[in-house]
Amino acid sequence: MLVLTDFQQDVISELFNIGMGSAAASLSQMVGETVGLSVPSVEYIGHTMAVKRIQDIVGSQEVTGVKESFKGSFWGDALLIFPEDRSRELVRALLKDQDLPLETITEMEQEALTEVGNIILNACLGSLANVFQQNLIYGLPQYTQGDCEELLGANMEQQENDGLLLLHMDFILQETNINGYLTLLMNVDSVKALSDQIDLYLAELV
Amino acid sequence: MEILSEAEMQLHSSTAFAAAQQSIDISAAIVDQSNVGILVLNQDSQLICWNQWMAASSNIPAPFALGKTLKEIFPDLQGLRFIQSINDCLNKGMSSLLSTKLNPHPLPLYGSSAERVKGQIMSQMIMVKPVLGQGKLCMVHIFDVSPAMVRDKLLRQRSSEYRSQEMNTRAILASIGDAVITTDLNGHIDYMNPMAETMTGWPLSETKGKPLEQIFSVMTQGGKKDINLIDSCLKNTGKANTESHELALVNREGNCIAIEQSLAAIRDPDMNITGAVVVFRDVSQARKLAQQVNWQATHDTLTGLYNRNYFDAKLTDMVLDARESGRQHALLYLDLDQFKVVNDTCGHVAGDELLRQISQLLSAHIRTNDTLARLGGDEFGVQLLNCPAEVALRIANQTRHSIGNFRFCWDDKSFGIGVSIGLVEVTAQSDSVEQVLSDADTACYAAKDNGRNQVHVYRTHASEAAVRQSEMEWVTRIQSAIEQQRFRLYFQAINPLSMIEDSRHIEILIRMLDTDGQIISPGAFIPAAERYNLMSAIDRWVIGKVFELISNNPQILIENRYQFAINLSGHSLSGADTLDYISDQLTKHQIPSGMICFEITETAAISNLSSASHFIRKLKQAGCLFSLDDFGSGLSSFAYLKNLPVDYLKIDGSFVKDMATDKIDQAMVQSINQIGHVMNLKTIAEFVESEAILECLKIIGVDYVQGYAIAKPTPLTDDNGKLLIT
Numbered sequence: 056m057l058v059l060t061d062f063q064q065d066v067i068s069e070l071f072n073i074g075m076g077s078a079a080a081s082l083s084q085m086v087g088e089t090v091g092l093s094v095p096s097v098e099y100i101g102h103t104m105a106v107k108r109i110q111d112i113v114g115s116q117e118v119t120g121v122k123e124s125f126k127g128s129f130w131g132d133a134l135l136i137f138p139e140d141r142s143r144e145l146v147r148a149l150l151k152d153q154d155l156p157l158e159t160i161t162e163m164e165q166e167a168l169t170e171v172g173n174i175i176l177n178a179c180l181g182s183l184a185n186v187f188q189q190n191l192i193y194g195l196p197q198y199t200q201g202d203c204e205e206l207l208g209a210n211m212e213q214q215e216n217d218g219l220l221l222l223h224m225d226f227i228l229q230e231t232n233i234n235g236y237l238t239l240l241m242n243v244d245s246v247k248a249l250s251d252q253i254d255l256y257l258a259e260l261v
Numbered sequence: 262m263e264i265l266s267e268a269e270m271q272l273h274s275s276t277a278f279a280a281a282q283q284s285i286d287i288s289a290a291i292v293d294q295s296n297v298g299i300l301v302l303n304q305d306s307q308l309i310c311w312n313q314w315m316a317a318s319s320n321i322p323a324p325f326a327l328g329k330t331l332k333e334i335f336p337d338l339q340g341l342r343f344i345q346s347i348n349d350c351l352n353k354g355m356s357s358l359l360s361t362k363l364n365p366h367p368l369p370l371y372g373s374s375a376e377r378v379k380g381q382i383m384s385q386m387i388m389v390k391p392v393l394g395q396g397k398l399c400m401v402h403i404f405d406v407s408p409a410m411v412r413d414k415l416l417r418q419r420s421s422e423y424r425s426q427e428m429n430t431r432a433i434l435a436s437i438g439d440a441v442i443t444t445d446l447n448g449h450i451d452y453m454n455p456m457a458e459t460m461t462g463w464p465l466s467e468t469k470g471k472p473l474e475q476i477f478s479v480m481t482q483g484g485k486k487d488i489n490l491i492d493s494c495l496k497n498t499g500k501a502n503t504e505s506h507e508l509a510l511v512n513r514e515g516n517c518i519a520i521e522q523s524l525a526a527i528r529d530p531d532m533n534i535t536g537a538v539v540v541f542r543d544v545s546q547a548r549k550l551a552q553q554v555n556w557q558a559t560h561d562t563l564t565g566l567y568n569r570n571y572f573d574a575k576l577t578d579m580v581l582d583a584r585e586s587g588r589q590h591a592l593l594y595l596d597l598d599q600f601k602v603v604n605d606t607c608g609h610v611a612g613d614e615l616l617r618q619i620s621q622l623l624s625a626h627i628r629t630n631d632t633l634a635r636l637g638g639d640e641f642g643v644q645l646l647n648c649p650a651e652v653a654l655r656i657a658n659q660t661r662h663s664i665g666n667f668r669f670c671w672d673d674k675s676f677g678i679g680v681s682i683g684l685v686e687v688t689a690q691s692d693s694v695e696q697v698l699s700d701a702d703t704a705c706y707a708a709k710d711n712g713r714n715q716v717h718v719y720r721t722h723a724s725e726a727a728v729r730q731s732e733m734e735w736v737t738r739i740q741s742a743i744e745q746q747r748f749r750l751y752f753q754a755i756n757p758l759s760m761i762e763d764s765r766h767i768e769i770l771i772r773m774l775d776t777d778g779q780i781i782s783p784g785a786f787i788p789a790a791e792r793y794n795l796m797s798a799i800d801r802w803v804i805g806k807v808f809e810l811i812s813n814n815p816q817i818l819i820e821n822r823y824q825f826a827i828n829l830s831g832h833s834l835s836g837a838d839t840l841d842y843i844s845d846q847l848t849k850h851q852i853p854s855g856m857i858c859f860e861i862t863e864t865a866a867i868s869n870l871s872s873a874s875h876f877i878r879k880l881k882q883a884g885c886l887f888s889l890d891d892f893g894s895g896l897s898s899f900a901y902l903k904n905l906p907v908d909y910l911k912i913d914g915s916f917v918k919d920m921a922t923d924k925i926d927q928a929m930v931q932s933i934n935q936i937g938h939v940m941n942l943k944t945i946a947e948f949v950e951s952e953a954i955l956e957c958l959k960i961i962g963v964d965y966v967q968g969y970a971i972a973k974p975t976p977l978t979d980d981n982g983k984l985l986i987t
Contacts, residue, residue: 085342085363123356150362157420163406163413166386167362177355184353192354195388 059099059220059246063253068097070186071179071222071237078178082171086149091227092175094237098221099246105221106204109136109236116140118203119160121172125180127191129248131241133180135172135224136203141233142168148228169198179237187252207240218246298370298385298403304351304396306330315403318370318383340367346389350399359387361406372407384410442539443527448473448495451536460520460543462513477539478511479522495526495537507548510541519548561635563613564620572634572642576694579644583687590687591653593643594701595623595660598679598713600639603669605870606901611671619678622667626660642701650686650718657682657716665714679714681705686719735789739773743798747774750806750977752986755826755945755967758959764822766965767986768860769807770974771799796830797839803827804846807857810977812850814984819853823986826858826888831865835872840879847883854884860911862890867901874904881906888945893933902940910937912963914948921953931961938962 059067075092082090100108109118119142121135137145143160146168160168173196184191199206207219220239225232241249292299293312301310311326319326319334326334331347338344342364346357359367361384368385371377388402431454434441440457444450449472453465461468461476468476509517522541526534559571567575579590597619604612616639623641627633632644643660645653664680683704691697704719711717742748748771755766773781790796807825811818833839846852859880866873866889877887888909889902893916902910912933920926930946937944946958949968958966978984 081342081345127354157416161413161416162409163360163362166358166360166406170358170360170363173356173358177349177357181349181353181355190354192391192393193356195356195390196358 059250059253062257063250064097064099066253066257067183067220068094068222070182071097074179074182075175075224076178077182078175081174081178082149086151088228090149091225093225093227094222095225096223099218100221101218102207105219105238106207108221109203109207112138112234112236114138117201118206119143119168120199120206121169121176121196122199122206123173123176123180123196124194125191126194127184128187128189128252129241129245131239131245133176134199134206134238134240135176136206136236136238137233139200141235144231145226145228145233146171148231165198169196172196172198175237183249186256189252207238220246297405298401300326300401300403301392302331302347302351302399302401304398306347306351308334309398310400315370318372318403318405319368320371320377335369337369338367340364343367343387343389346387347399347401350389350391351397354391354397355389356391357387357389359385359389361386361410368403370403370405372405383407439540439542442473442477443536444473444495444539445536446495446534448537450476457541460510460512460518460541473537473539477541479520480509480511480517481507495534518543519545564616564635566620566624566641567632567634569634569636572632572636572644573694573698575632575644576697579646579687580691580694580697583691584689587689588647589649591645591648591650592685592687592697592701593645593653593657593660594636594683594685594698594705595641595643596681596683596705596709597639597664598681598709599676600678601868602870603671603676603678605868607671607674614671615669615676615678618667618669619664622663623660626656626663640705644687650684653684653686654716654718657684661714661716681708681713682716683708684716684718735786736793736795738775739786739790739793739795739799741776742773743795743802746802747776748772748799748802748806749774749780750803750810751974752977753967753974754972755965756971758955758963758966764824766824766826766858768826768967769803769828769977771803791830791832794832796832797836800828800830800833800839801842804843808846808850808852810984811852811856815851815853817984817987818856821987824856824858824886826860828860828890829865831862831868834861834865834876835869837872840876843880843885844883847885852884855886857884858886858888858909860888860890861907863892863894863901866905870901870904874906877906893929902936908942909945909965910942911945911947914968917946917954917958917968918948918950920957921951927957927961930958930963934961934963 071094075094079090079092082092117139118136119139120137122132123134124130124132139160143158143164146160146164149171150164150167176196177193180191180193183189220241222237222239224235224237226235227233292310295312295314298315298318299310299312300308300315303309307328307330308326309328311321311323313323315326316322321334331344332338340359343359346355346359349355349357364385364387366382366385367387370383370385371381372383376383383405384407386404386406388404390400390402392398392400434454437454438456440460441452441454442450442457443452449470450465450468453461453463453468453476458464463476508520508522510520511517520541521544522539524537524539527536527538529535559567561568576592579592582588583590597615600612600615603615616635619641620633620635623633623643627643628645630646631648632642632646634642636642643656645656648656661680661682664678667678669676669678683701683706685697685701685704687697700719704717707719708715708717751770751772752767753770755768757766771783773783773786775781787796790799804827807827811825829839847857861873861877881887886909887905887907888911889905889907890911891913892910894913910933912930916926916929916933920930934944943964945965945967946954946963947967949955949958949966949970951970954968955966955970976985
């Protein structure tokens with residue numbers, strides 16, 4: 056499996072944090088309240104490992120995700136994942152609608168959550184594109200729900216040595232910290248392209 | 262909408278071109294007719310597409326809109342996020358979704374003209390997506406989500422209603438005193454109210470989803486685990502077994518709590534069972550109380566033995582059993598002999614303690630299946646099941662021995678206790694419960710009569726019955742004699758032995774005249790009179806008569822210094838009205854002081870020690886004297902003497918009559934005489950029937966003598982009531 060160096064991973068982490076910063080600013084403005092977003096860690100790991108890692112955090116329960124595909128010099132699917140109950144909590148906190156007793160997420164809430172995911176994913180992917188001065192084309196965000204293995208697996212034509220970029224992310228709102236994951240599912244070629252872009256970018260910086 | 266590429270646009274082949282043109286026309290028509298809002302902006306943010314839906318919703322026709330920017334069309338456009346999305350789309354190729362919740366009304370669009378008039382802007386969901394055509398284009402889809410918003414609002418309303426209902430229910434469940442647990446269809450716990458948490462010792466957080474029987478562990482009174490209730494409730498009919506068992510909950514700590522519970526199925530609107538609800542409450546207190554009440558209803562609180570009620574009920578069973586099965590049972594009726602003495606000399610606390618100790622002693626003698634009860638003051642009953650008379654007699658005698666060997670100690674005093682036991686066989690021939698009890702009572706009385714501390718076996722149609730029968734006849738005879746004043750007074754002289762004394766002492770005796778004028782001796786009617794409470798009346802008659810004689814003949818009686826000794830029965834001694842009667846009569850007849858001496862028996866005095874002592878003191882104040890009769894025959898406790906301020910001690914005749922030949926009797930007489938003198942009492946010997954006795958008594962130094970050797974009883978008056986003494 057292709058491996059990203061620690062240094063490359065640090066660069067990605069840095070770029071995503073920039074994206075998260077702007078997403079947090081947008082969200083804060085929209086909900087009239089400080090929203091904190093950060094990416095404490097990034098790793099490029101195998102698919103199975105990633106599933107396990109996510110399951111360790113969310114347990115066996117269902118997950119909620121917002122998926123967005125992107126095309127350009129590197130390509131793949133970006134997927135934002137929250138444990139189902141945490142996503143409900145998150146969207147209700149954002150909408151200041153904590154009192155709703157329903158255990159399922161409503162249609163309107165699904166939409167709002169999709170928008171939130173959209174803002175985060177756009178900001179993060181946008182910061183990558185910005186830095187690499189590459190134009191990417193982004194698909195519309197899609198709300199998905201289900202077992203996390205299915206969510207990750209059904210996204211692309213799986214290849215044996217495909218890995219994925221797993222970003223652990225913290226979502227802080229009203230003093231509650233909601234853990235989520237942002238994954239970039241890319242095939243080998245795409246990761247290679249991303250890796251090349253990073254190297255190119257670093258070379259320019261020197 | 263698909264925008265045609267340059268290559269395609271350059272197709273000039275007529276058919277291809279025509280087809281392409283047709284395709285473009287169709288696409289344009291589809292876009293225009295779509296039931297969502299579609300608009301497309303070019304790189305310069307100018308509108309190049311504005312479909313009919315947009316025109317209708319915004320009230321801006323396409324010709325006006327096309328070529329303009331959104332800002333030009335909607336000068337008041339507020340939505341920063343919308344503008345940003347469009348810019349991101351055109352500049353960076355980003356897609357965006359604008360939810361209604363986060364961006365309620367980005368564009369001033371209306372669902373209808375009516376809504377426009379009302380100013381009710383359409384709820385919108387907007388998708389912004391880049392389209393690669395001639396350069397980058399931005400396509401925007403606008404959806405009317407007003408219906409979804411209405412649904413959402415309804416859902417919220419419903420769920421908040423549901424929640425307030427739920428809160429109400431929870432509040433009710435939290436405040437009631439009953440414990441409530443609900444389960445799902447598998448009998449797994451859904452909910453427990455706070456009382457259920459307290460009683461089981463388990464918080465809901467730890468029990469939710471667990472099988473009910475793990476938490477709500479219930480035993481029947483027999484200790485059998487009771488797990489099928491919930492199953493039968495859920496799986497079968499939905500009806501719980503409502504049979505009332507005495508149930509106990511075993512809580513988390515393993516303690517048992519008495520409960521009452523009810524179970525019911527929970528059903529959905531289609532009547533399908535969806536779970537069960539168990540309601541239970543702590544009834545420890547009530548059950549304890551019930552047990553206590555039950556115990557008290559069947560037990561004697563002082564001794565802890567069964568009480569009369571229970572004894573009677575069991576006796577009914579026993580009599581019935583004897584009749585039906587032919588088995589032999591036995592009934593013992595016990596009466597303590599010295600209980601009254603203990604009670605009167607040491608007080609009720611001592612009496613109670615004696616009863617408790619005796620109860621323990623008795624319990625040791627009965628077999629497991631036998632029934633021992635306290636039937637009254639100092640009376641006990643024992644039912645001996647499957648016990649032939651011989652065995653019953655052995656048990657009775659063992660009991661008597663062990664009580665006889667027992668000594669009751671109180672303070673520094675020690676008492677020997679005796680018991681009189683009546684034994685009755687309960688056989689198929691036994692009449693009724695009442696009869697059996699009455700026979701036992703009779704037998705017990707016979708045991709007492711025969712000198713106490715013994716067992717008497719009741720024999721049907723035996724002598725007692727006859728005695729009883731004749732006694733009953735005596736009662737009517739005595740009663741009519743009292744009414745018709747058919748008594749005669751006799752007297753017997755009591756002479757001083759050595760002293761030179763000029764007073765004349767006589768003991769007043771009584772005889773009954775039968776209807777035919779025949780004289781009946783006291784031995785024939787006194788026992789019956791005593792047993793049937795007629796003695797007081799006889800005593801009164803005697804007192805009244807004697808006093809009347811005195812008041813009619815004062816001269817001669819005072820001159821000769823007569824002293825009349827009148828016998829008082831135990832009944833008269835304990836009855837307060839007798840004391841009043843005597844006092845009245847003393848005053849009425851102006852009886853001189855010292856002329857009357859009442860003879861009371863030791864047994865009568867001691868068995869009513871406190872009232873006897875009161876009685877004596879009162880009458881002594883009125884000038885009467887007292888003599889303790891039959892001294893030595895009963896308990897002979899000299900200690901009692903101190904409490905009885907008597908003047909004379911009358912030595913029991915049984916010692917006297919044989920004293921000339923019996924050294925022991927002689928010694929008895931001697932010591933009683935001695936004690937009497939030490940206590941400053943005059944002594945009298947009765948039953949002096951011979952000169953030899955008289956000689957002995959002279960040597961001993963007894964003060965007075967009475968008996969056939971001195972004088973025989975003779976009538977006090979003649980038939981006309983005239984006094985015969987001079």
